[in-house]
Amino acid sequence: MSVSSVPVDAENQEAGSERPLGTRLRGLWRAATANGKVTFGLMIVGFFVLLALFSPLLVRVDANAFGPDISVNPSGAHPLGTTSYGQDVLAQVIVGARASVALGFITGIIATIISVVVGLVSGYFGGWIDEVLSMLSNVFLVLPALPLAIVMASFLPYKGPLTIGFVLTITGWSWGARVLRAQTLSMRNREFVTAAKSTGEPAWRIIFFEIFPSEVGVVVAQLLGTIIYVILAEAGLEFLGLGDLGSVSWGTMLYWAGNQDALALGYWWWFVPPGLCIAILGAGLAFVNFGIDEIANPRLRTLKTERARKTKKAVVS
Amino acid sequence: MRHLIQRVGFYVIALWASVTLNFFIPRLSPGDPAAALLARMHGRISPAALHALEIQYGGVKDTLFSQYVQYLGNMLHGNLGTSFANAEPVTNVIARDLPWTIVLVGISLVISFVIGTILGVAVAWWRGSKADTILMPAFTFISAIPYFWFALALVFVLGYSWGWLPSIGGYDIYSYTPGLDLGFLVSAAQYAILPAFTIVVGSIAGWMITMRNTMITTLSEDYVLMAEAKGLTRWRVMMTYAARNAILPNITSFALSLGFVVSGSLLTEIVFNYPGIGYALVQGVENKDYPVIQGLFLIITVAVLVANFLADLIYVILDPRVRNERG
Numbered sequence: 001m002s003v004s005s006v007p008v009d010a011e012n013q014e015a016g017s018e019r020p021l022g023t024r025l026r027g028l029w030r031a032a033t034a035n036g037k038v039t040f041g042l043m044i045v046g047f048f049v050l051l052a053l054f055s056p057l058l059v060r061v062d063a064n065a066f067g068p069d070i071s072v073n074p075s076g077a078h079p080l081g082t083t084s085y086g087q088d089v090l091a092q093v094i095v096g097a098r099a100s101v102a103l104g105f106i107t108g109i110i111a112t113i114i115s116v117v118v119g120l121v122s123g124y125f126g127g128w129i130d131e132v133l134s135m136l137s138n139v140f141l142v143l144p145a146l147p148l149a150i151v152m153a154s155f156l157p158y159k160g161p162l163t164i165g166f167v168l169t170i171t172g173w174s175w176g177a178r179v180l181r182a183q184t185l186s187m188r189n190r191e192f193v194t195a196a197k198s199t200g201e202p203a204w205r206i207i208f209f210e211i212f213p214s215e216v217g218v219v220v221a222q223l224l225g226t227i228i229y230v231i232l233a234e235a236g237l238e239f240l241g242l243g244d245l246g247s248v249s250w251g252t253m254l255y256w257a258g259n260q261d262a263l264a265l266g267y268w269w270w271f272v273p274p275g276l277c278i279a280i281l282g283a284g285l286a287f288v289n290f291g292i293d294e295i296a297n298p299r300l301r302t303l304k305t306e307r308a309r310k311t312k313k314a315v316v317s
Numbered sequence: 318m319r320h321l322i323q324r325v326g327f328y329v330i331a332l333w334a335s336v337t338l339n340f341f342i343p344r345l346s347p348g349d350p351a352a353a354l355l356a357r358m359h360g361r362i363s364p365a366a367l368h369a370l371e372i373q374y375g376g377v378k379d380t381l382f383s384q385y386v387q388y389l390g391n392m393l394h395g396n397l398g399t400s401f402a403n404a405e406p407v408t409n410v411i412a413r414d415l416p417w418t419i420v421l422v423g424i425s426l427v428i429s430f431v432i433g434t435i436l437g438v439a440v441a442w443w444r445g446s447k448a449d450t451i452l453m454p455a456f457t458f459i460s461a462i463p464y465f466w467f468a469l470a471l472v473f474v475l476g477y478s479w480g481w482l483p484s485i486g487g488y489d490i491y492s493y494t495p496g497l498d499l500g501f502l503v504s505a506a507q508y509a510i511l512p513a514f515t516i517v518v519g520s521i522a523g524w525m526i527t528m529r530n531t532m533i534t535t536l537s538e539d540y541v542l543m544a545e546a547k548g549l550t551r552w553r554v555m556m557t558y559a560a561r562n563a564i565l566p567n568i569t570s571f572a573l574s575l576g577f578v579v580s581g582s583l584l585t586e587i588v589f590n591y592p593g594i595g596y597a598l599v600q601g602v603e604n605k606d607y608p609v610i611q612g613l614f615l616i617i618t619v620a621v622l623v624a625n626f627l628a629d630l631i632y633v634i635l636d637p638r639v640r641n642e643r644g
Contacts, residue, residue: 135330138327138331139330139331141573141576142328142573142621142625143331143334143335143338143576144576144579144614145576145577145580146579146581146583146584147580147617147618148335148614150598150602150610150614151339151342151610151611154601154602154607155342155343155346157346175573232461235465235466236465239463240587240602241603242602258588263472271469274466275467275469278461278466279458279461279466280461281461283458283461285461286457287457290453290457
């Protein structure tokens with residue numbers, strides 16, 4: 001949730017687009033390993049992305065198929081036990097990663113694209129366009145997203161990832177648009193924008209090829225925040241039974257666990273793993289986000305000792 | 318004053334937007350899911366109530382615009398339609414369930430905001446200390462836990478396994494009836510402990526992390542250094558110089574995150590079968606009870622808007638720049 005404005009070094013970014021691919025990849029690698037939080041978070045996120053990619057290789061059986069072992073404790077044959085339908089919980093968690101990770105990333109990207117377009121256009125043009133667009137994003141910001149998503153999802157006849165992705169896109173873009181608008185407002189009178197204007201570049205080119213590259217840091221932070229929102233909200237909607245109940249995802253696992261009274265019956269192995277996966281994945285994304293915050297705003301970095309703060313101050317003054 | 322009037326104007330527009338969404342969502346959904354249910358209601362409720370439902374879901378043959386105007390009129394008169402499930406006016410459902418949610422969510426929100434902000438001030442002040450290096454990652458993790466899953470875990474461990482606290486419902490329905498007697502209030506308070514704890518834990522990390530970050534920025538301001546140089550007590554520098562200024566962004570973020578917290582609280586209520594808005598909402602979803610779902614969405618929106626306005630008022634009180642501008 002915490003988003004600080006990230007001043008991005010415009011010069012570096014512009015230079016970045018002209019460097020050869022190898023150097024740029026090395027730059028990416030350095031960025032990924034420079035900050036402990038980013039590295040740690042990326043490792044977690046990478047693990048789940050790989051799990052999602054390779055889940056068909058890891059689980060060769062149908063994770064939804066009913067089995068003979070009903071609600072057994074975790075054991076050698078079923079490392080995470082089985083559901084009261086006899087489904088293997090571990091297989092479901094691995095297969096479920098695919099639905100949750102894919103939906104989170106795809107929806108997050110689409111919602112972020114919308115917020116980039118709205119935020120940059122509104123910040124660059126100003127005037128009535130800005131008035132209308134920022135009013136729109138402020139309204140969506142203040143409307144409670146999950147209840148709105150519930151209203152929309154309950155009316156749509158088709159239940160599944162498309163519906164959930166659609167409603168979470170609609171409810172998830174506004175925060176990013178607001179932040180990016182503020183960032184663009186501070187950019188639009190910079191010299192490189194004025195220079196581009198005077199050479200007669202069309203507005204869309206200035207917005208997306210001049211201003212956008214210098215806001216990449218903020219956009220990435222927004223993207224990560226939106227993905228966290230989508231993954232959490234997806235789980236919530238599916239837990240309410242608004243997802244595709246026949247498919248396997250972490251949210252629907254929690255729905256069936258609730259539906260079958262896993263709590264009262266003491267089947268902790270059924271509802272603990274999917275929720276824990278959501279929390280760990282979300283925390284991984286949040287760590288990357290905080291790390292980026294720290295890279296962009298060195299003041300936020302955790303210093304080793306109290307004295308370090310004082311020393312730094314003394315040096316500054 | 319002008320600032321507040323502008324804000325009120327914005328909230329009116331936001332409210333209008335949510336009412337309008339409520340009107341158009343059923344009409345734009347493919348397959349007209351409401352029409353089938355509407356047909357079922359014939360003869361079960363009064364003609365007047367049925368007519369209101371038809372306006373809401375498009376059973377009448379008027380133009381879209383005149384339906385919309387009639388719908389807005391109904392909303393202004395507080396006519397939110399009739400529940401499909403038990404032919405009860407939606408306003409009754411809201412009147413019965415809203416107090417539970419407002420008390421539960423209101424109290425938990427204040428608790429989590431106060432504790433989270435104080436923690437944020439503390440870890441920013443003692444930055445780099447053990448508390449800071451342990452609390453920050455821990456709270457990052459906590460902030461990513463879905464509320465309802467944490468609620469499930471609490472119900473399981475404290476409710477079922479250990480039996481410490483009641484975890485299902487809002488009060489002991491066998492011994493008490495809702496009213497202003499001590500036994501009921503004590504029972505309600507006991508039943509509220511676990512859901513309130515869930516909401517506090519779920520939302521506290523957000524306040525803490527925002528407060529820490531703004532506090533750190535404030536701490537490097539010259540006036541804080543000046544206050545330290547003057548030899549003011551640590552407490553005074555921390556609270557009246559740094560925290561006083563750092564809390565302003567936190568109040569803005571409080572207002573903006575409100576919808577998020579309210580959403581989490583709704584799911585929490587569902588896990589605890591707590592007799593509030595969230596539980597009514599999921600029952601509405603299960604019964605495809607559209608008037609109830611929409612009515613609850615509206616009332617939740619109104620609650621969030623009112624809370625936002627309160628945050629605006631507090632901001633005006635705390636920030637003399639806003640207060641004095643064009644007084």
